[in-house]
Amino acid sequence: ATQLNPSVTFLGVFRDYVVNFPQDTVSPVATLNGLATFFTEIHKPFVDPGVTASDNIEGNISSKYEVIGTVDTSKVGPNYLKYVVRDLYNNVSDTLRRTVFVILNQTGPSITLTPPSQVYVEVYNKYLEPGFSAKDNQGFPINNNVVISSNIDTAVLGLYTNLYTVVDAFGLIATAQRTIAVGDTTRPLIIPKGNPFEHQVGTALDLNKVVNILDNYWSSNFITTTIQGSVDVNSVGVYFVKYVARDNSGNLSNEVTVRIDVKDTRPPVIKLKGITPMNHEVKTTFIDPGVTVSSAYWPTNLIVVTKRGSVNKDILGDNIIWYIATDPSGNKDSVSRMVRVLDRTKPTVDLLNVNEVNLPRWQVYVDPPVALIDNYNTDAQMRSSLVIINSLPKNSEGKPWGDGLGLFSVRYKVTDLSGNISHEAVRKINVIEATGLNSVMNIDRIMSIYPNPSNGLINLRLAEFLSQDVSVTIYDMLGNVVQQQTIKGNVLQVQEMDLTNAPKGFYLIRIQTGDQIYAKKIQIN
Numbered sequence: 001a002t003q004l005n006p007s008v009t010f011l012g013v014f015r016d017y018v019v020n021f022p023q024d025t026v027s028p029v030a031t032l033n034g035l036a037t038f039f040t041e042i043h044k045p046f047v048d049p050g051v052t053a054s055d056n057i058e059g060n061i062s063s064k065y066e067v068i069g070t071v072d073t074s075k076v077g078p079n080y081l082k083y084v085v086r087d088l089y090n091n092v093s094d095t096l097r098r099t100v101f102v103i104l105n106q107t108g109p110s111i112t113l114t115p116p117s118q119v120y121v122e123v124y125n126k127y128l129e130p131g132f133s134a135k136d137n138q139g140f141p142i143n144n145n146v147v148i149s150s151n152i153d154t155a156v157l158g159l160y161t162n163l164y165t166v167v168d169a170f171g172l173i174a175t176a177q178r179t180i181a182v183g184d185t186t187r188p189l190i191i192p193k194g195n196p197f198e199h200q201v202g203t204a205l206d207l208n209k210v211v212n213i214l215d216n217y218w219s220s221n222f223i224t225t226t227i228q229g230s231v232d233v234n235s236v237g238v239y240f241v242k243y244v245a246r247d248n249s250g251n252l253s254n255e256v257t258v259r260i261d262v263k264d265t266r267p268p269v270i271k272l273k274g275i276t277p278m279n280h281e282v283k284t285t286f287i288d289p290g291v292t293v294s295s296a297y298w299p300t301n302l303i304v305v306t307k308r309g310s311v312n313k314d315i316l317g318d319n320i321i322w323y324i325a326t327d328p329s330g331n332k333d334s335v336s337r338m339v340r341v342l343d344r345t346k347p348t349v350d351l352l353n354v355n356e357v358n359l360p361r362w363q364v365y366v367d368p369p370v371a372l373i374d375n376y377n378t379d380a381q382m383r384s385s386l387v388i389i390n391s392l393p394k395n396s397e398g399k400p401w402g403d404g405l406g407l408f409s410v411r412y413k414v415t416d417l418s419g420n421i422s423h424e425a426v427r428k429i430n431v432i433e434a435t436g437l438n439s440v441m442n443i444d445r446i447m448s449i450y451p452n453p454s455n456g457l458i459n460l461r462l463a464e465f466l467s468q469d470v471s472v473t474i475y476d477m478l479g480n481v482v483q484q485q486t487i488k489g490n491v492l493q494v495q496e497m498d499l500t501n502a503p504k505g506f507y508l509i510r511i512q513t514g515d516q517i518y519a520k521k522i523q524i525n
Helices: 379-383 436-441
Strands: 029-032 037-041 051-055 065-068 077-085 096-103 110-113 118-122 132-135 147-150 158-167 173-183 189-192 197-200 211-214 224-228 237-246 256-263 269-272 278-281 291-294 304-308 317-326 332-342 348-350 356-360 371-373 387-390 406-413 425-432 447-450 457-462 470-476 481-487 495-498 505-513 516-524
Touching: 029 077, 029 096, 051 077, 110 158, 110 173, 132 158, 189 237, 189 256, 269 317, 269 332, 291 317, 348 425, 371 379, 447 516, 481 495
Parallel strands: 037 096, 118 173, 197 256, 278 332, 356 425
Antiparallel strands: 029 051, 065 077, 077 096, 110 132, 147 158, 158 173, 189 211, 224 237, 237 256, 269 291, 304 317, 317 332, 348 371, 387 406, 406 425, 447 457, 457 495, 470 481, 470 505, 505 516
16 A cells, blocks of 8 residues: 655655554553542532543543433432543443432532722711622522621721621521721811900910810820910910811821910909999989999009999989999990989978967867978878877867867878878867957967078968958067068968068067957077
8 A cells, every 4th residue: 555656756766665553452541530429519510520541552542531421410319420431443441430419509608798808987987888799509699698797886996897697598608707997087176266366464374275176086185286386475465376186096187376365355343332222312412332443454543434324313213323344455344233212201290380279268179280391292292191180079060179178189190102101290289268368369370480480581371261361560679660571361372481681580470360460479590
């Protein structure tokens, strides 16, 4: 079967050989990879471990193995496989056997954490779980079976661990672990207590107390404050101080500059002299007790006190007086006093010098007029509260009269509109035997003349209405007429005669109405 022919030869000497190789009758040698009994999971691809084979001629022919049989992974149970190897001369190895058991579970569940594996959480913030994925041996999700064990405390700095554990239906366990770092990256906050911050000159100043330093985690004991600048507390002026704070986590605050104004900020002290409320008697001059002032910085004589309000001494009621103290720095303080204008003075009943009356027996007593005198209320205002008690007996008409001889009295009390009650005034009544002289000569029966003695101003008041006018003549002790005046008989108001220009001494006042004449001695001091 030589291939030598003229078409492949050209030049030279050729010798044609035929080489005959002997027949190969040696079978390959094969061994199983892995165990003869093999386990695989249901519904998962079966990967055959194969065999290892060698041949005396070809060497390693492991890839030439043949498999007899199949593995059904859709159901649980044994599967039987046979392996043989053939070389180029069709020599066949010994038959190898493997039993493949399809089982339910062999690898167990798996759990995969959603990145990152280490999470940072700012202190006091909520930890947010990145998530995870858990599957059983079939690849179906079983996230609901995952139990997370955690020691995290976001209120305390530190490293914490979340342990994720999942158990499948066969009791097989898978775990994963995530590290959580709770840290502090928040800067401290410097808040000035005022900008500008006002400070009282002449008093000590702690610069640390000019600002408030707040931190999200660390207390003030773990915060270091750096202060740049100084303040002369004894000199009024404007100063600037810089503050920087570092917390125990190493976080630095922003630099804050505070303006500090050293000045007099303390208001003067003003105090009342006397008391408040203060009671003051109506119609009397009010003397203000005033106030006292002092200052921590300014001399007293430089503090100006302004008064607002006044006391109306002539009207009952409450009056408010404000005192405002102002120092040269413009600081102010004030205090008020209430002044209550009251009527605490008792009224009086003036008998108009008619302290004693001679009443002829069997005559009806006609009470001479009295004057009601008060520091605030008028006679007319008090007249209705006048109480008169007459000890004379009364006649059939209910009028007091001189039924029997003896000494009797009329007692008077009056109450003013403030409730003050007068002392009792007493007028004596002498009931005497009736004579013409006694009846005619009693001037007090028709007119009151008061005061007596006087300073020259004499009040005249008729006791009752008269049918005729009254002629009044005043004589000196030599019989000279000093003054004359006519009083209408139907006028009961007080009439005044002015003798202030007359010399001091005694005078005689003569009163005539019709044919009745009365006389009385008066004195001018």
